[in-house]
Amino acid sequence: MTASSAETRTVKTPDELKAWAADVAKKNKEDAPVVIRVSMGTCGIAAGTTPILEALKEQIKLQGKEGTVKITQTGCMGLCHSEPSVEVVDVEKGTSTFYGSLTAEQAPALIQAGTDLAPGVKVVDKIWYFPEEEENTNGAIQARVVLRNSGRIRPELIEDYIGTGGYSGLAKALTEMSSQDVIDTVTESGLRGRGGGGFPTGRKWAFAAAQNNEQKYVICNADEGDPGAFMDRAVLEGDPHAVLEAMAVAGYAVGANQGVIYIRAEYPLAIERLQIAIAQARECGFLGTNIFGSGFNFDIDIKYGAGAFVCGEETALIHSIEGKRGEPIFKPPFPAIEGLWKKPTIVNNVETYANVCAIMRKGAAWFKSIGTEKCPGTKVFALAGKIKNVGLVEVPMGTQLRDIIYKIGDGIKDGKAFKAVQTGGPSGGCITAAHLDSPIDYESLRALGSMMGSGGMIVMDEDDCMVNVAKYFLEFTLDESCGRCTPCRIGNKRLFEMLSDICHGKGTMETLIKLRTLSETIKDTALCGLGQTSPNPVLSTLREFRREYLEHVLNKTCSAGVCSSLIKFEINDKCVGCTMCARNCPANCITGEKKGKHVIDQNACIKCGVCYETCKFHAIDKK
Amino acid sequence: MGKSCSCIGCDGVLEAHPDAKKELEAYIDSLPIGDDIDANRGYLIQSLHKAQDVFGYLPESVQLFVANKLKIHLSEVYGVISFYSYFTDVPVGKYKINVCTGTACFVRGSMKILDELSRHLGIKEGETTEDKRFSLGGLRCVGACSLAPVVMVNDKVYGNVTPQMVQEILNDCE
Numbered sequence: 001m002t003a004s005s006a007e008t009r010t011v012k013t014p015d016e017l018k019a020w021a022a023d024v025a026k027k028n029k030e031d032a033p034v035v036i037r038v039s040m041g042t043c044g045i046a047a048g049t050t051p052i053l054e055a056l057k058e059q060i061k062l063q064g065k066e067g068t069v070k071i072t073q074t075g076c077m078g079l080c081h082s083e084p085s086v087e088v089v090d091v092e093k094g095t096s097t098f099y100g101s102l103t104a105e106q107a108p109a110l111i112q113a114g115t116d117l118a119p120g121v122k123v124v125d126k127i128w129y130f131p132e133e134e135e136n137t138n139g140a141i142q143a144r145v146v147l148r149n150s151g152r153i154r155p156e157l158i159e160d161y162i163g164t165g166g167y168s169g170l171a172k173a174l175t176e177m178s179s180q181d182v183i184d185t186v187t188e189s190g191l192r193g194r195g196g197g198g199f200p201t202g203r204k205w206a207f208a209a210a211q212n213n214e215q216k217y218v219i220c221n222a223d224e225g226d227p228g229a230f231m232d233r234a235v236l237e238g239d240p241h242a243v244l245e246a247m248a249v250a251g252y253a254v255g256a257n258q259g260v261i262y263i264r265a266e267y268p269l270a271i272e273r274l275q276i277a278i279a280q281a282r283e284c285g286f287l288g289t290n291i292f293g294s295g296f297n298f299d300i301d302i303k304y305g306a307g308a309f310v311c312g313e314e315t316a317l318i319h320s321i322e323g324k325r326g327e328p329i330f331k332p333p334f335p336a337i338e339g340l341w342k343k344p345t346i347v348n349n350v351e352t353y354a355n356v357c358a359i360m361r362k363g364a365a366w367f368k369s370i371g372t373e374k375c376p377g378t379k380v381f382a383l384a385g386k387i388k389n390v391g392l393v394e395v396p397m398g399t400q401l402r403d404i405i406y407k408i409g410d411g412i413k414d415g416k417a418f419k420a421v422q423t424g425g426p427s428g429g430c431i432t433a434a435h436l437d438s439p440i441d442y443e444s445l446r447a448l449g450s451m452m453g454s455g456g457m458i459v460m461d462e463d464d465c466m467v468n469v470a471k472y473f474l475e476f477t478l479d480e481s482c483g484r485c486t487p488c489r490i491g492n493k494r495l496f497e498m499l500s501d502i503c504h505g506k507g508t509m510e511t512l513i514k515l516r517t518l519s520e521t522i523k524d525t526a527l528c529g530l531g532q533t534s535p536n537p538v539l540s541t542l543r544e545f546r547r548e549y550l551e552h553v554l555n556k557t558c559s560a561g562v563c564s565s566l567i568k569f570e571i572n573d574k575c576v577g578c579t580m581c582a583r584n585c586p587a588n589c590i591t592g593e594k595k596g597k598h599v600i601d602q603n604a605c606i607k608c609g610v611c612y613e614t615c616k617f618h619a620i621d622k623k
Numbered sequence: 624m625g626k627s628c629s630c631i632g633c634d635g636v637l638e639a640h641p642d643a644k645k646e647l648e649a650y651i652d653s654l655p656i657g658d659d660i661d662a663n664r665g666y667l668i669q670s671l672h673k674a675q676d677v678f679g680y681l682p683e684s685v686q687l688f689v690a691n692k693l694k695i696h697l698s699e700v701y702g703v704i705s706f707y708s709y710f711t712d713v714p715v716g717k718y719k720i721n722v723c724t725g726t727a728c729f730v731r732g733s734m735k736i737l738d739e740l741s742r743h744l745g746i747k748e749g750e751t752t753e754d755k756r757f758s759l760g761g762l763r764c765v766g767a768c769s770l771a772p773v774v775m776v777n778d779k780v781y782g783n784v785t786p787q788m789v790q791e792i793l794n795d796c797e
């Protein structure tokens with residue numbers, strides 16, 4: 001997919017845009033009766049999509065189907081559990097089939113089948129992906145608003161975006177609405193920030209719009225720091241123009257002429273696609289001067305992060321764009337009053353922007369019809385961990401956790417028991433089985449001691465030690481604390497040490513009391529959101545899994561079998577001497593004769609658990 | 624790095640790589656650098672990205688070069704480098720082995736993989752072997768959570784890694 005094959009036009013009026021969209025639709029109908037969409041996001045590529053793409057192309061040639069089967073490379077479809085995956089579309093009927101876990105050997109059958117069901121290839125369950133026409137209907141658990149184009153359009157071709165109604169929201173805003181109308185629409189829609197805080201987007205825009213200043217800025221926060229969340233990346237890789245369009249709408253609403261996308265350097269593919277998209281949008285006149293002949297000028301720059309979680313916090317992010325150390329400062333003043341280069345600035349998350357275009361096109365009332373009264377719309381979650389179906393899911397706000405985990409995720413891997421689901425990343429908490437029926441929205445999650453965060457959702461099973469999980473998140477915050485305020489810099493270090501002690505069997509009841517007191521102190525006194533929320537994983541596990549803490553402290557045991565100082569592997573009498581464990585032991589500390597009982601040298605054992613996992617005879621005890 | 628004296632920025636790296644220097648210089652010259660120091664500072668991070676791209680790391684001489692070009696003080700440049708984990712002022716190994724320590728990988732056992740790599744290479748996370756062949760590091764979510772635990776060697780992704788696979792991964796680097 002090269003930029004040279006991209007068709008661009010200069011668009012000056014909404015009518016020209018409509019005409020272009022109609023031409024694209026016509027062309028798509030006439031092009032080829034079968035379209036195969038190959039999911040080429042970072043994850044798909046990592047799972048090995050590239051050789052499959054080549055095999056499919058080769059088969060089209062071999063079977064002489066150049067005129068009837070067209071291949072398009074799209075962004076992420078969210079079907080991580082079944083990568084590499086493709087969607088085969090019957091253009092005339094408008095129906096499609098999703099195939100997953102493909103191998104290059106299946107390419108001939110797939111091309112042969114056309115729109116019929118290809119034999120012997122795994123079909124992905126519909127719960128994961130609805131053909132466009134069945135979408136957002138009753139009975140569907142998932143709803144696609146943010147991910148509506150991701151996996152469907154070719155992100156490097158602006159015409160595909162135009163074909164889905166792209167830039168018509170901007171056209172409408174600029175030619176039919178005043179800035180105030182735009183703000184009113186967004187306010188009325190009830191859209192709340194998807195970056196974690198849930199602040200009403202319309203209200204934020206109104207603050208900035210009310211500032212009397214020649215120069216204002218619109219920033220897109222694409223720092224996506226939660227380790228385990230990747231929905232922003234999916235949008236940027238799969239539908240980059242949606243973000244550009246929404247930023248221009250925001251610019252018009254608040255009176256800003258310059259946008260900045262702050263993106264983490266770890267997302268090279270997303271950066272490349274954004275750069276292509278910006279160049280195309282400029283060429284077509286959707287960015288630049290006098291957009292849609294309205295006299296409104298707007299352009300967008302990309303700035304890169306450099307690996308600092310705290311830079312996702314808006315004031316730190318602004319410092320980073322200014323080329324400084326990304327340290328947060330005390331708010332107020334809020335960025336809407338005094339932000340980038342001390343000018344009024346709005347900072348919004350990628351997913352928030354992706355919603356804005358849909359709202360502009362379909363209206364506030366439509367948006368409010370999805371989700372709950374207080375939280376309209378959808379939320380995208382990155383479902384991962386000990387779940388059968390890992391992937392990106394988008395559900396209406398208010399959906400129950402249980403539906404996500406058991407209906408969409410298909411339950412826990414390997415028949416194990418569910419223990420907890422962690423949301424909100426390092427700022428969030430763990431939710432237990434008792435609360436699986438809670439609806440998902442900002443308030444409910446907070447009431448459970450967790451938070452929405454950016455949408456990471458990590459499922460844990462009986463083999464996860466919650467003390468160790470709390471320690472993991474603390475280690476993360478410790479790593480990422482900018483060091484500016486004492487509670488976060490030193491307090492978190494002490495918390496981490498206490499948790500380490502507990503995991504090593506050195507904790508006492510007093511440690512538990514101190515752990516809680518210090519956690520609460522840090523929460524109350526830290527400077528920015530990072531520090532204020534960093535004790536959440538500790539407090540939430542202390543509350544929900546107190547028994548596990550007590551077991552570590554009083555009995556010096558770890559029933560999940562994770563804390564290596566507290567466990568021991570031993571071979572029992574079921575050992576038949578198959579030598580499997582000895583051969584796989586990375587520390588070479590298992591000895592024994594063939595067909596005779598083996599022994600583990602406890603001094604050399606590194607407690608990696610490989611023997612435990614490889615033994616087919618249940619001959620290894622974990623104590 | 625064969626530094627023979629203690630003065631600032633004479634580690635010789637810049638002179639030893641004239642092509643890299645030229646590339647960096649051309650990049651910085653293409654930016655709208657002027658006399659407004661605050662505005663110049665806005666280009667610092669991207670200049671450092673470029674510099675690390677072409678030199679592999681950011682030795683003092685390169686830092687000084689960037690500082691002079693943007694008309695800002697070396698201490699500020701160093702302040703930024705030390706803040707952001709992406710930047711490094713020590714050379715890294717030929718094979719950069721990064722274990723994903725994102726949450727999904729963590730719950731699927733990435734710490735064991737990290738321990739195992741560390742044991743094999745005889746270095747800790749964040750270190751480089753003496754022969755400069757391997758660097759070992761952690762990485763936060765590469766977005767391939769379905770393949771957890773994930774190890775990246777330079778640009779190559781290994782998924783569903785087990786402690787037993789560690790030796791194979793290292794063999795692949797030969």
Ligand SMILES: Cc1cc2nc3c(=O)[nH]c(=O)nc-3n(C[C@H](O)[C@H](O)[C@H](O)COP(=O)(O)O)c2cc1C
Pocket residue numbers: 192193194195196197198199201221222223224225226309310311312313314315347348349350352353454528529530
């Ligand atoms: C420590 C910390 C990290 C954050 N990281 C992110 C992030 O990675 N992405 C994001 O969009 N917002 C992040 N935020 C929230 C931002 O500060 C800000 O509220 C958000 O970008 C506003 O956009 P929204 O209203 O559209 O959600 C973070 C906040 C804190 C305190």
Ligand code: FES
Pocket residue numbers: 227228723724725726727728729763764765766767768769771772773
């Ligand atoms: S947590 Fe490792 S790839 Fe996402």
